[in-house]
Amino acid sequence: MSENTTRDNLPILAALERKVLWLASWMIHNANHLRESADGLKVGGHQASSASLATIMTALYFDILRPQDRVAVKPHASPIFHAIQYLLGKQTRERLEAFRGYKGAQSYPSRTKDADDVDFSTGSVGLGVAQTLFASLTQDYVRAHGWSLDRPEGRMVALVGDAELDEGNIFEALLEGWKQGLRNCWWIVDYNRQSLDAVVREGLWARYEQLFKNFGWDVVILKYGSLQQAAFKEPGGETLRRWIDSCPNQLYSALVFAGGAAWRKRLNDEIGDQGDVSRLIERRNDDGLAALMNNLGGHDLPSVLEAFRSADPEKPTCFICYTVKGFGLPFAGHKDNHAGLMTPQQMETFRSANNVRPGHEWDRFEGLAVPAAQLQSFLDRVPFAASGARRLNAPAIDVPNSLPVTVQPVMSTQTGFGGILNEISRGKDEFARHIVTTSPDVTVSTNLGPWVNRRGLFARQAMADTFKSEHIPSTFNWEFSPKGQHIELGIAEMNLFILLSALGLSHSINGERLLPIGTLYDPFIARGLDALNYACYQDARFMLVATPSGITLAGEGGAHQSIAEPLIGLAQDGLASFEPAYVDELSAIMAWAFSYMQKDGDSAPSESNWLRDETGGSVYLRLSTRPIEQIQRAMTPDLRQQIVDGAYWQRKPGPNCQVVVAYSGAIAPEAIEAVGLMAEDRRDVGLLAITSADRLNAGWTAAQRARERGLVHARSHIERLFAEVPPHCGIVTVLDGHPATLAWLGAVAGHRTRALGVEHFGQTGSLADLYRHYGIDANAIVAAAQAIAPGRPIRHLKALP
Ligand SMILES: Cc1ncc(C[n+]2csc(CCOP(=O)(O)OP(=O)(O)O)c2C)c(N)n1
Numbered sequence: 098m099s100e101n102t103t104r105d106n107l108p109i110l111a112a113l114e115r116k117v118l119w120l121a122s123w124m125i126h127n128a129n130h131l132r133e134s135a136d137g138l139k140v141g142g143h144q145a146s147s148a149s150l151a152t153i154m155t156a157l158y159f160d161i162l163r164p165q166d167r168v169a170v171k172p173h174a175s176p177i178f179h180a181i182q183y184l185l186g187k188q189t190r191e192r193l194e195a196f197r198g199y200k201g202a203q204s205y206p207s208r209t210k211d212a213d214d215v216d217f218s219t220g221s222v223g224l225g226v227a228q229t230l231f232a233s234l235t236q237d238y239v240r241a242h243g244w245s246l247d248r249p250e251g252r253m254v255a256l257v258g259d260a261e262l263d264e265g266n267i268f269e270a271l272l273e274g275w276k277q278g279l280r281n282c283w284w285i286v287d288y289n290r291q292s293l294d295a296v297v298r299e300g301l302w303a304r305y306e307q308l309f310k311n312f313g314w315d316v317v318i319l320k321y322g323s324l325q326q327a328a329f330k331e332p333g334g335e336t337l338r339r340w341i342d343s344c345p346n347q348l349y350s351a352l353v354f355a356g357g358a359a360w361r362k363r364l365n366d367e368i369g370d371q372g373d374v375s376r377l378i379e380r381r382n383d384d385g386l387a388a389l390m391n392n393l394g395g396h397d398l399p400s401v402l403e404a405f406r407s408a409d410p411e412k413p414t415c416f417i418c419y420t421v422k423g424f425g426l427p428f429a430g431h432k433d434n435h436a437g438l439m440t441p442q443q444m445e446t447f448r449s450a451n452n453v454r455p456g457h458e459w460d461r462f463e464g465l466a467v468p469a470a471q472l473q474s475f476l477d478r479v480p481f482a483a484s485g486a487r488r489l490n491a492p493a494i495d496v497p498n499s500l501p502v503t504v505q506p507v508m509s510t511q512t513g514f515g516g517i518l519n520e521i522s523r524g525k526d527e528f529a530r531h532i533v534t535t536s537p538d539v540t541v542s543t544n545l546g547p548w549v550n551r552r553g554l555f556a557r558q559a560m561a562d563t564f565k566s567e568h569i570p571s572t573f574n575w576e577f578s579p580k581g582q583h584i585e586l587g588i589a590e591m592n593l594f595i596l597l598s599a600l601g602l603s604h605s606i607n608g609e610r611l612l613p614i615g616t617l618y619d620p621f622i623a624r625g626l627d628a629l630n631y632a633c634y635q636d637a638r639f640m641l642v643a644t645p646s647g648i649t650l651a652g653e654g655g656a657h658q659s660i661a662e663p664l665i666g667l668a669q670d671g672l673a674s675f676e677p678a679y680v681d682e683l684s685a686i687m688a689w690a691f692s693y694m695q696k697d698g699d700s701a702p703s704e705s706n707w708l709r710d711e712t713g714g715s716v717y718l719r720l721s722t723r724p725i726e727q728i729q730r731a732m733t734p735d736l737r738q739q740i741v742d743g744a745y746w747q748r749k750p751g752p753n754c755q756v757v758v759a760y761s762g763a764i765a766p767e768a769i770e771a772v773g774l775m776a777e778d779r780r781d782v783g784l785l786a787i788t789s790a791d792r793l794n795a796g797w798t799a800a801q802r803a804r805e806r807g808l809v810h811a812r813s814h815i816e817r818l819f820a821e822v823p824p825h826c827g828i829v830t831v832l833d834g835h836p837a838t839l840a841w842l843g844a845v846a847g848h849r850t851r852a853l854g855v856e857h858f859g860q861t862g863s864l865a866d867l868y869r870h871y872g873i874d875a876n877a878i879v880a881a882a883q884a885i886a887p888g889r890p891i892r893h894l895k896a897l898p
C-alpha cells in the first residue's frame with residue numbers, strides 16, 4: 098500500500114481505532130457486568146492496559162503488517178487483539194461474548210487455546226518479547242539452510258509493556274540477538290509509564306534508548322503526536338514542549354486523568370504568564386487542550402504509521418511509544434487503573450460518545466462516521482488478512498526405527514547420548530539435516546562435542562576456528578557457518594528454552610520443520626522453568642536433554658545436584674519425561690521421541706497405554722554421567738514398546754513374591770545389588786525398571802478416568818505390570834531424585850510401599866558416601882524391604898549407621 102493510499106485511509110483507520118477500543122471495552126464490560134456469573138466473581142479484563150495499545154495495534158494490523166509477520170501481543174492487550182480479529186472476520190461474536198469464560202476468547206492471547214490465529218502466546222511477561230527475537234533467529238537459520246526461500250521474510254514483532262522491561266530474560270535475549278546479528282525484529286514499547294502498581298521511574302526511556310543502541314538496535318522514540326508537533330510550531334510552542342519534557346510522569350498521568358480544566362490551571366500556573374504560550378493555551382477550549390496534551394506519539398496514527406514504515410529490516414528496531422494507560426476511557430492516566438473496570442454509568446457515557454445503540458453493541462460498524470460499505474471494502478483489502486491461513490505446517494520427517502549406537506560394557510547414558518548423536522551426524526539424510534542442537538555454554542560437557550565437530554556451528558556469517566587455522570591441536574572444531582547445525586548460546590538458561598520454543602514452532606511459523614535438541618545440566622532447568630513451561634504451553638516441539646543429574650554428580654556438591662526435576666518431569670504438561678538407566682533404552686526412547694515430536698493428531702488416548710501419543714509433544718531426558726554395566730540383550734519390539742510406555746520387568750516377580758524393587762535411572766546397580774542381597778531370604782523378588790515415571794503415571798490416571806466414565810476394561814501399562822504381583826507384596830521404589838516421583842506406585846494396586854530418594858540438598862562426597870547418606874544404596878533398599886514386606890529377617894542387611 099503506498100503512502101498516498103494510507104493518507105487517504107486515515108479517516109478509516111481512525112474509525113477502526115475507535116471501534117477496536119469500543120469492542121474491547123464492551124467485551125470486558127460484558128464479561129464483568131452482563132454475563133451471568135453464578136459465582137459472583139468479577140473476571141477483570143484490563144480495560145486501561147488494553148486501551149494504551151489501541152492506536153498502535155490498529156496501525157499494525159490494518160496497515161503495516163503482512164501475513165508473514167508474527168506478533169507477540171502484550172498479555173493485557175488481548176481484548177484489543179480479539180476485537181481486531183473480529184473486525185477482520187477471524188473471530189466470532191460468540192467467543193467475544195464469552196471473553197474470559199469457558200471456551201471464550203482467552204484472557205491473554207494463546208496460540209493453543211484461542212481460535213483467532215495467535216502467533217505467540219503471552220501471559221508471563223517478558224517471555225513473548227524474547228520469543229520474537231528467537232523467532233527471528235530461527236527464521237534466519239531456516240533460510241540460511243536453504244529452506245522456505247519461496248516465502249517472504251517476516252518481521253517478528255513484540256508489543257511490550259514498559260514495566261515488562263523489568264524482566265531480566267529480555268536483556269539476556271538482547272545479548273544473544275547482538276551476537277547473532279539479529280534483524281527483522283521490532284519491539285514496540287507501550288511507554289505509558291505505568292505498571293500494575295505504580296508509575297515508572299523518571300527518564301527510563303533514556304536508559305532504554307542507550308541500552309538498545311549499545312546492542313546495535315535502531316531506537317525510534319515516538320513522543321509527540323501530530324497535534325503537539327503542530328502546536329510546537331506556533332508562537333510559544335517551544336515553551337510548551339519544554340514544559341512537557343520536564344513534567345514528571347506522575348504529574349502527567351494525574352493531569353491526563355483530571356482533564357482539560359486541570360491542564361489549563363496547571364499550565365497557567367506554571368507557564369501561563371509568558372505571552373505567546375498563554376495565547377497558545379487560550380486558543381483552545383478545555384476539550385481541545387486535553388486533546389492536545391493527550392496527543393502523545395503512541396496515540397497518533399500518522400506518527401505511528403510513519404515510524405513503522407521507515408524501519409530498516411536489516412536492523413532490529415525498538416520503538417518507544419509514549420502512550421496513556423486507559424487512553425480514551427474515563428480512568429485514563431490514573432495510577433490505580435490497572436484492574437479498573439468502567440462502571441455501568443461510565444459505560445453508558447462511553448456508549449453515547451461512540452454512538453452505539455443498545456442492542457447494537459457488537460455491530461461491526463455501529464456509530465462510525467465512515468459508511469459501512471467503505472469500511473468493509475477496506476477490511477477486505479487489509480494485507481495482513483489477505484492470504485487466508487497464516488499458520489503453516491510441514492510434513493513429518495522420516496525417522497529411523499532404531500538409532501544405532503555402540504554399547505560399551507560399561508557406559509553412562511550421557512555418553513550414550515553423545516554416541517547416538519555422533520552416529521546421526523554421519524548421515525546425509527533429511528533426518529540428520531533437520532536436527533538443530535543448542536546449549537547454554539555446556540555443549541561439550543553435555544557430550545554434544547562429536548556432533549558439533551561434524552555438523553558445525555551456525556552463524557549467518559562464517560567464522561573460522563582460530564585454533565585450527567593456527568594449527569594448535571584441539572579436540573573440537575569450532576567453526577561457524579550458515580550451514581552449521583548447532584546454535585551456541587551464552588549461559589542464560591532462559592534463552593535456551595525460549596530458543597527451543599522458537600525452533601520448535603518452525604514448522605508452523607516458517608513452514609519448515611526442525612528437530613531441536615537442547616542440552617543443559619539438570620538442576621538448571623529450574624533457572625529457566627517458566628520459559629520451559631511457556632514453550633510447552635505454546636506447543637513447541639523439542640527434545641530437552643538434561644545431564645548430569647542428581648547426587649550421582651557426587652563430586653560437584655549440592656549446588657549442581659538436582660532433586661526436584663523428576664517431579665517437574667512428572668507434572669509439566671506437554672513434556673514426556675524419561676529417565677533411562679541403559680543406553681539401549683535411551684536409543685529406543687530417542688527414536689520414538691523424534692517421531693513423537695512431530696505428531697499432531699487425535700487427542701484420544703490409545704487403548705494400549707492410555708496415553709495421548711498421537712497428539713505429540715516435547716520430550717525431556719534426564720541423563721547421568723555415571724558409567725554403569727550395560728545389559729547385553731536384543732531389543733525386541735515388545736521391550737521397545739514397554740520402555741517407551743514407561744516400565745518393564747527386568748526381573749519378573751514370581752507367584753510367591755514378597756518384594757518388588759522399582760527403580761529409575763542411574764541407581765540401577767544399587768537396585769540390582771539389593772535384589773541380589775535379598776534373594777536368599779525373599780522369594781521371587783521382582784525388579785521393575787522404570788524408564789518414565791511420567792508416562793506411567795499419566796497412563797494410569799487416564800485409565801482410571803476412563804473406567805469411571807464407563808470403559809470398564811481400560812487398563813494402563815502399570816496396572817497390567819502389577820496385575821500379577823500378589824497383594825501382600827511390598828514395593829520399594831528408588832531413584833536419584835525426589836521420592837514422591839515414584840511413591841504413587843503403591844496406590845496402583847494397593848501394595849504397601851516405601852519410597853526412597855533424595856529430599857534434602859546434596860553435598861560433595863564419593864558416590865558410596867552420598868548414596869549411603871541419603872539412603873538410596875543397596876543396604877537402604879534392603880532395609881526398606883524388610884520394614885514393609887513379610888518374611889524373615891534379611892541376612893545381608895547391615896546395621897544402618
Ligand atoms: C512474570 C509475570 N509477573 C507478574 C505478572 C503480573 N503482571 C501483569 S501485567 C504487570 C505489569 C503491567 O505493566 P506494563 O507491562 O507496563 O503494562 P501496562 O499495564 O502498563 O500496559 C504485572 C506485574 C505477570 N503477568 N507475569
Ligand SMILES: [Mg+2]
Pocket residue numbers: 258259260287288289290291292422
Ligand atoms: Mg505500562
